[in-house]
Amino acid sequence: MMIKAQVNDVVNWIIKKSEDDGQPVTPKKLQKMLYYSYAWGLVFLNESSNELDNKLFDTQFEAWVHGPVVPSIYRQFKSYGYGPIDKNIEYPHFDEETTKILNDVWEAYGHLNGDQLEYVTHQELPWRKKREGKQPGSPSDEKLSDADMFEYYGAQLI
Known part of the structure; x- marks a missing residue:
């Protein structure tokens, strides 16, 4: 298995990029940007859903009420609530391929x-599939499927 980066480095890249673009990132936006980075990484780093050995970073997303979430990252930034994350960081160093995916x-x-x-993720199959049969506000720790992500987002390229 090839893991390109550490999840916390990708988190830091997203925070720094949003700051540089003058769009402070909230914990909710961070989670969704992290999710899309992971999902598109699966598409661009693998040939088929049968062999998803290459990942941008190693983690699992859960189908929470407000969309895909990495619980450990949620806990790390929970204190910011709905406000912007104010954290003074530098860009982590990634290889060219990883940087291209993130950009x-x-x-x-x-x-x-x-x-x-959040609205966009709620329209998409990987999250919706894991929320089937659940009440809109009910908690869930159902893990989103890498294969579902690969298939769904890969089909968007056609």
Whole structure:
């Protein structure tokens, strides 16, 4: 298995990028940007859903009420609530391929706020599939499927 980066380095990249673009990132937006980075990483780093050995970073997303979430990252930034994350950091160093994926995801989704990104994830199969049969406000620790992400987002390229 090839893991390109550490999840906390990608978190720091997203925070720094949002700060540089004058769009402070909230915990909700951070989670969704992290999710899209991971999902698109699966698409760009693998050939098929049968062999998803290459990942941008190693983690699992859960189908929470407000969309895909990495619980450990949620706990790390929970104190910011709905406010912007104010953390003085430098860009982590990544290889060219990782940087390209992160920049592409930022170009596609970075202009959206956390609520807009939540709305988008709620329309998409990977999250919806794991929320089937659950009440809208009920908690869930169902893990999103890497194969579902690969298939769903990969089909968007066609």
